[in-house]
């Protein structure tokens with residue numbers, strides 16, 4: 001029994017040691033000024049929200065709710081209907097007993113939306129990115145990845161055994177050099193975000209496709225910040241740049257413009273999708289998407305297949321914001337994308353200004369190192385179709401007043 005006591009005390013000591021290691025780590029994050037706090041929202045996601053600790057309506061300019069579908073009445077109702085008809089969840093992965101007709105239907109609609117042969121759903125786009133590369137690429141293959149690709153792409157590539165080439169951000173010359181280096185590989189895959197979320201800049205897909213064709217490579221894009229609203233029909237960056245038939249594989253999310261609940265997917269050639277169903281680990285070993293999530297996302301896709309009106313209205317609001325802010329003297333980075341980074345440079349300034357904006361009833365977030373490069377701190381504003389013109393104007397006014405207070409504009 002004394003042995004039991006010795007083991008128990010060793011257990012306590014190990015737990016105490018781990019606690020102290022973790023507390024030191026947390027203190028270091030705080031000391032580095034990179035602590036990420038979380039404001040608590042007490043309402044639905046939308047243009048106007050209630051935030052714990054703030055009085056009244058707050059105007060929300062930092063969600064990925066690009067089309068305002070997160071609380072669109074039809075999207076919400078479709079979730080409720082699916083919940084009632086199909087239950088809360090499947091208690092299963094897809095291949096055991098987790099596939100309902102609504103999962104198949106959503107996959108077909110997404111394939112149709114992107115004009116690709118087939119589609120596979122995942123619990124998130126993070127999972128779609130984690131599950132793709134390992135299945136498609138082996139040690140004889142090569143993957144060429146933009147240095148600023150999303151963390152989930154970086155992690156997915158780490159899991160695969162292909163040779164890795166990292167090219168400079170959106171640099172076609174560097175990509176060409178890397179493609180030359182990879183010429184002896186069996187398969188070559190160029191991997192890029194369609195839109196990079198920190199700057200709202202758009203990958204030069206025409207040039208990328210030209211090079212891919214010249215060197216016999218395939219092209220993959222992550223369309224999380226494009227699906228539903230870029231391009232004339234909101235199909236994404238590939239539609240905007242006229243290369244839908246030249247990009248072979250697209251990953252995207254249901255967690256942003258397409259209703260904002262959760263879920264991700266891959267669309268592409270049928271044999272690839274079939275192989276992913278057989279081998280992709282996040283698909284095989286994680287629960288099916290819950291029916292209410294599938295119901296809401298399906299309605300969001302149906303709305304977009306029926307009309308491009310919502311996507312167009314968002315584009316007009318984006319230009320209203322970008323033009324007014326530029327006229328007021330601010331520097332807005334990126335192209336004509338609803339991600340509008342207001343460039344400030346200094347990290348403390350970005351954080352102070354974001355706090356001040358909340359006093360004007362506007363919720364925005366400052367981003368600084370290590371999320372963005374040193375000296376490139378900014379407030380990232382995201383426009384939604386749910387914002388009215390008055391909401392946009394109010395946000396611009398708040399920026400003008402706080403910008404003057406902090407000497408950013410005169």
Ligand code: PLP
Pocket residue numbers: 123124125126127129150152193197222224225252253254255262263264
């Ligand atoms: N890829 C990009 C470019 C993203 O911005 C995100 C989300 O932040 C993801 C992938 C992951 O998407 P999800 O939230 O569906 O896991």
